[in-house]
Amino acid sequence: MPRPKAFDEDQALDAAMRTFWANxxxxxxxxxxxxxTGLGRSSIYNTFTSKHxxxxxxxxRYTELTTTGQLTLLDDETRPxxxxxRDLFDAVIEGEVENRRGERGIxxxxxxTTVELAGRDHEAAELLARDQQRRLDAFEAVIxxxxxxxxxxxxxxxxxxxxFLTAVIAGMRVAGQGGADIPTLKAIASTAMxxx
Amino acid sequence: MPRPKAFDEDQALDAAMRTFWANxxxxxxxxxxxxxTGLGRSSIYNTFTSKHxxxxxxxxRYTELTTTGQLTLLDDETRPxxxxxRDLFDAVIEGEVENRRGERGIxxxxxxTTVELAGRDHEAAELLARDQQRRLDAFEAVIxxxxxxxxxxxxxxxxxxxxFLTAVIAGMRVAGQGGADIPTLKAIASTAMxxx
DNA sequence: CCTGTTTTGTATTGATCTGTCCAAAATTAG
DNA sequence: CTAATTTTGGACAGATCAATACAAAACAGG
Numbered sequence: 001m002p003r004p005k006a007f008d009e010d011q012a013l014d015a016a017m018r019t020f021w022a023n024x025x026x027x028x029x030x031x032x033x034x035x036x037t038g039l040g041r042s043s044i045y046n047t048f049t050s051k052h053x054x055x056x057x058x059x060x061r062y063t064e065l066t067t068t069g070q071l072t073l074l075d076d077e078t079r080p081x082x083x084x085x086r087d088l089f090d091a092v093i094e095g096e097v098e099n100r101r102g103e104r105g106i107x108x109x110x111x112x113t114t115v116e117l118a119g120r121d122h123e124a125a126e127l128l129a130r131d132q133q134r135r136l137d138a139f140e141a142v143i144x145x146x147x148x149x150x151x152x153x154x155x156x157x158x159x160x161x162x163x164f165l166t167a168v169i170a171g172m173r174v175a176g177q178g179g180a181d182i183p184t185l186k187a188i189a190s191t192a193m194x195x196x
Numbered sequence: 197m198p199r200p201k202a203f204d205e206d207q208a209l210d211a212a213m214r215t216f217w218a219n220x221x222x223x224x225x226x227x228x229x230x231x232x233t234g235l236g237r238s239s240i241y242n243t244f245t246s247k248h249x250x251x252x253x254x255x256x257r258y259t260e261l262t263t264t265g266q267l268t269l270l271d272d273e274t275r276p277x278x279x280x281x282r283d284l285f286d287a288v289i290e291g292e293v294e295n296r297r298g299e300r301g302i303x304x305x306x307x308x309t310t311v312e313l314a315g316r317d318h319e320a321a322e323l324l325a326r327d328q329q330r331r332l333d334a335f336e337a338v339i340x341x342x343x344x345x346x347x348x349x350x351x352x353x354x355x356x357x358x359x360f361l362t363a364v365i366a367g368m369r370v371a372g373q374g375g376a377d378i379p380t381l382k383a384i385a386s387t388a389m390x391x392x
Numbered sequence: 393c394c395t396g397t398t399t400t401g402t403a404t405t406g407a408t409c410t411g412t413c414c415a416a417a418a419t420t421a422g
Numbered sequence: 423c424t425a426a427t428t429t430t431g432g433a434c435a436g437a438t439c440a441a442t443a444c445a446a447a448a449c450a451g452g
Binding site: 006047 | 428429430431432
Binding site: 031 | 408409410411412413418
């Protein structure tokens with residue numbers, strides 16, 4: 001029987017994900033990935049095939065972790081719609097608090113990848129589109145509920161409000177990477193909530 | 197007396213700027229820059245010193261062109277504040293219409309650079325911070341005027357509204373790069389304007 | 393037309409990049 | 423303990439990277 005791997009695959013994937021997240025795809029070398037994961041080249045190529053394949057898996061893992069967490073908040077039908085949206089913004093800000101390098105945020109891997117790769121990496125673009133659709137659908141459902149129940153007074157179509165909120169969140173991520181502090185991000189979120 | 201350059205420096209800078217804009221800093225090779233500008237390596241290094249120096253000049257040029265254009269709209273005191281903000285959003289969307297590659301936008305060089313480089317390129321980060329401050333100041337002044345004149349009813353502090361609007365614009369850029377079409381971008385802008 | 397200066401094209405450097413190769417080490421089943 | 427299989431480390435291959443060297447071409451002033 002085969003010799004078992006001496007490392008945990010998911011743990012290695014997390015380390016790779018974090019490296020791509022912090023430095024981007026192009027600026028991350030395979031040696032960076034070796035250092036971050038603690039693995040040798042052979043182990044990496046043996047289990048993940050190529051840098052690009054590893055990146056795709058890291059991206060999928062990121063979206064699974066974050067989007068699933070966000071959908072859990074958004075789909076909680078025991079709470080009023082507007083509260084759920086507020087919870088989501090709080091979670092986004094909480095994430096920004098946790099993921100800082102110096103005085104700046106490291107952003108969000110999906111936003112970073114959209115900016116860096118979506119225009120020339122068809123596979124990454126497709127993964128991102130799928131993830132985005134999941135989030136848009138969840139937003140739309142919450143907003144629809146909120147409008148029905150009256151805690152969202154804006155008459156703008158749910159799909160448009162959903163697009164608006166995802167754009168604001170992306171903008172907050174960029175602002176964080178540009179050096180905006182946490183109170184500033186909270187103010188942006190609060191203003192966005194005011195639009196509902 | 198010296199032999200004159202056989203090319204227009206600003207024209208070459210524009211071509212380089214556009215290449216960095218469309219592909220990012222890391223993904224742009226010096227050979228890409230030669231092809232885009234039509235120059236040989238020697239000419240490029242002779243006039244721009246290095247890839248990084250050329251990038252900084254391209255970034256400065258980009259901010260000069262776009263931010264100056266935006267400030268012209270925002271500072272036009274002959275028009276009501278809210279109209280000026282609407283004009284700005286229209287201009288942003290107009291820019292997105294013009295700068296598309298296939299079905300996606302190529303974003304905004306300042307947003308792209310914030311995402312790709314701000315965290316590890318101190319010089320780029322400083323250029324971006326200066327440019328952002330100019331825009332924030334202009335936004336703040338318009339908003340203050342609008343609140344005084346009554347066409348902006350939100351009581352949120354001008355500085356916070358300014359941050360909100362720049363975040364929304366960054367988010368629109370990201371959305372465009374993610375494949376959002378023009379009507380979608382218009383809906384986002386219109387919702388943002390509703391928050392005022 | 394010549395002289396001095398700069399630009400420009402080409403070849404090249406040395407570093408770094410992704411990915412492969414191969415043999416040694418490690419592990420389990422029998 | 424042996425055989426079969428996989429992982430692992432380190433060296434290596436080939437391509438590409440940013441940047442330089444250098445000589446020839448191009449130009450302006452006298």
